[in-house]
Amino acid sequence: MTWYSAFETAAEAAAHRLSPVHLRQLADRLGAGSPDGVVAEAVAVPGFTEVAAPLLAARHVDGVPATEAAAYLRGLAAGRQQGAAVVQVESVWSGPKTHQVPVRSTAQVLVGLVDEAQHELLLMTYSAREHAPLKAALLAALGRGVAVIVVVETLQGAAGALAGAEPAAAFAGLNGLQVWHWPIDKRGEEYGRMHAKIAVADRRVLLVSSANLTQSGVDRNIEAGLLVRGGTAPQRAAEHIAELRSRGVLARLSN
Numbered sequence: 001m002t003w004y005s006a007f008e009t010a011a012e013a014a015a016h017r018l019s020p021v022h023l024r025q026l027a028d029r030l031g032a033g034s035p036d037g038v039v040a041e042a043v044a045v046p047g048f049t050e051v052a053a054p055l056l057a058a059r060h061v062d063g064v065p066a067t068e069a070a071a072y073l074r075g076l077a078a079g080r081q082q083g084a085a086v087v088q089v090e091s092v093w094s095g096p097k098t099h100q101v102p103v104r105s106t107a108q109v110l111v112g113l114v115d116e117a118q119h120e121l122l123l124m125t126y127s128a129r130e131h132a133p134l135k136a137a138l139l140a141a142l143g144r145g146v147a148v149i150v151v152v153e154t155l156q157g158a159a160g161a162l163a164g165a166e167p168a169a170a171f172a173g174l175n176g177l178q179v180w181h182w183p184i185d186k187r188g189e190e191y192g193r194m195h196a197k198i199a200v201a202d203r204r205v206l207l208v209s210s211a212n213l214t215q216s217g218v219d220r221n222i223e224a225g226l227l228v229r230g231g232t233a234p235q236r237a238a239e240h241i242a243e244l245r246s247r248g249v250l251a252r253l254s255n
Contacts, residue, residue, distance in 0.1 A: 010058035016202045017051045020081035031070030087231035095222035107218040117201040124151040124196040127212040128170035148177045153194040179253040206234035
């Protein structure tokens with residue numbers, strides 16, 4: 001039996017980034033004998049080509065026949081789709097504990113989610129202050145090669161509602177981490193706020209919470225959220241953020 005370690009690793013990474021439908025479309029183009037350039041653009045969504053390219057390169061490295069690679073990807077897509085049907089949801093809380101009702105803390109869940117990420121990690125927060133356990137987890141994730149993107153509010157965007165250092169300063173010193181924001185000129189005449197607080201790991205796990213990425217938010221305040229594993233919600237959240245970036249609604253903050 002022949003083992004294709006590079007291709008299998010690349011396929012697993014692609015499966016974490018692509019929906020089962022898009023993975024199947026990639027397999028169909030590959031199985032039809034299309035050139036790599038055509039396969040890499042099989043689905044017109046942001047980031048698809050960047051995911052497909054290393055997969056196609058790994059196929060050539062291992063010498064995997066196109067039909068065999070396509071069959072493997074179809075099986076992977078079917079498995080992912082079946083797994084996505086299983087959804088686990090649990091409540092997450094910050095603040096005072098009650099021994100009678102066991103709940104997981106926001107700080108614990110957030111750091112655990114970051115530790116779990118192997119390919120992609122997305123965070124959104126209104127306010128942010130340096131929180132040592134989170135910063136250590138982010139540093140470790142970057143060391144694993146995880147692509148980490150954080151979307152924050154700015155002092156200008158908050159229009160006086162935030163004080164002190166810029167929220168982006170909480171992530172200073174984390175080389176490789178990308179910080180994005182919602183520019184004022186993209187908010188309209190009566191502009192709103194970047195008020196979302198979510199975390200998404202590998203498009204498989206989603207934390208939606210009222211807690212900002214601050215010591216108060218993840219520990220001291222009474223805050224509530226939901227941790228979602230499986231289903232379409234994590235994938236859709238990541239895709240929505242990717243689309244906002246692609247359309248220029250969100251912009252990269254300079255270091």
